[in-house]
Amino acid sequence: MTAYLNGRFLPLSEARISPLDRGFLFADGAYEVIPVYSRYPFRIDEHLRRLQASLDGIRLANPHTPEQWRAIILRIIAAAQFDDQTLYIQVTRGADSKRDTPFPSGVAPTVFLFTAPLISPTAEQRASGIAAITAEDIRWGRCDLKTVSLLANVLTRQLAVDAGCIETIMLRDGFLTEGSASNIFVVSDGLILAPPKDQRMLAGITYDVVLELAAKHGAAYAVRPVSEAELRSADELWMTSSNKEVLAITTLDGQPVGHGALAGKPGPVTRQMHAWYCAFRDEVMRHAGS
Numbered sequence: 001m002t003a004y005l006n007g008r009f010l011p012l013s014e015a016r017i018s019p020l021d022r023g024f025l026f027a028d029g030a031y032e033v034i035p036v037y038s039r040y041p042f043r044i045d046e047h048l049r050r051l052q053a054s055l056d057g058i059r060l061a062n063p064h065t066p067e068q069w070r071a072i073i074l075r076i077i078a079a080a081q082f083d084d085q086t087l088y089i090q091v092t093r094g095a096d097s098k099r100d101t102p103f104p105s106g107v108a109p110t111v112f113l114f115t116a117p118l119i120s121p122t123a124e125q126r127a128s129g130i131a132a133i134t135a136e137d138i139r140w141g142r143c144d145l146k147t148v149s150l151l152a153n154v155l156t157r158q159l160a161v162d163a164g165c166i167e168t169i170m171l172r173d174g175f176l177t178e179g180s181a182s183n184i185f186v187v188s189d190g191l192i193l194a195p196p197k198d199q200r201m202l203a204g205i206t207y208d209v210v211l212e213l214a215a216k217h218g219a220a221y222a223v224r225p226v227s228e229a230e231l232r233s234a235d236e237l238w239m240t241s242s243n244k245e246v247l248a249i250t251t252l253d254g255q256p257v258g259h260g261a262l263a264g265k266p267g268p269v270t271r272q273m274h275a276w277y278c279a280f281r282d283e284v285m286r287h288a289g290s
């Protein structure tokens, strides 16, 4: 598998970084995950803009222009043995000759990319939805930055795995923030509810696509704080991310999501949004290919 490390394209198995890399010592870096369909990076401009915002947020100069990023990304994608990919980008503050927390001077950032086969939800997950649990959001105050400081996400996600579930939905001060690796949408009385973008959650690229699609198709939606009570009494829930796209959550803390005959099943709004998402993605890819 081809990777990129600091100016060189090389097999992933040959990529090496220093143990003094600040990404390793301090999780001092930012990252992106871009879904690639039929070798086209979906929403690449938006991902590169968010990378810039994350780097600005941690005061790390972007080592590349968007054109340079695009050239590196396209070369990695072209070298892969598979068409649908999940492309990973990481930039850290580099490796100094000592371990000291303030920013080092004269140290080049570490730039690392690799791509792997895109693992999409299974047919069973698509048909039945997935199970999630809730947990307190224990992360820091800048969850809007996509940094590699992911220990809280790791611990929180593992709670779901331990419970035989797929995702953990996080709550802070009685309000929904997001999933451990996804954004969460609530449907209540036909209205799609999305928590507002602020420092408590990552502004998901898929989240933006979903809200654009809701607006385009005239679906009723509101971007506003969503309480724990609204989450628990939701008619429908779904998660979004670059890998999962739009995926129904049909069980929450062991209870079926929704009411009546649809309880515990993917609901109509979720299924409609997933269909709009697939149609939009395929349309974008068709134009990219022409």
Ligand code: PDD
Binding pocket: 033, 153, 178, 179, 180, 181, 182, 183, 202, 203, 204, 205, 206, 207, 240, 241, 242, 243
């Ligand atoms: N994570 N919130 C968090 C905490 C995330 O980690 C992610 C995605 C999202 C969704 O963002 P997007 O729609 O841009 O993928 C929201 C990626 C997939 C990851 O860390 O692997």
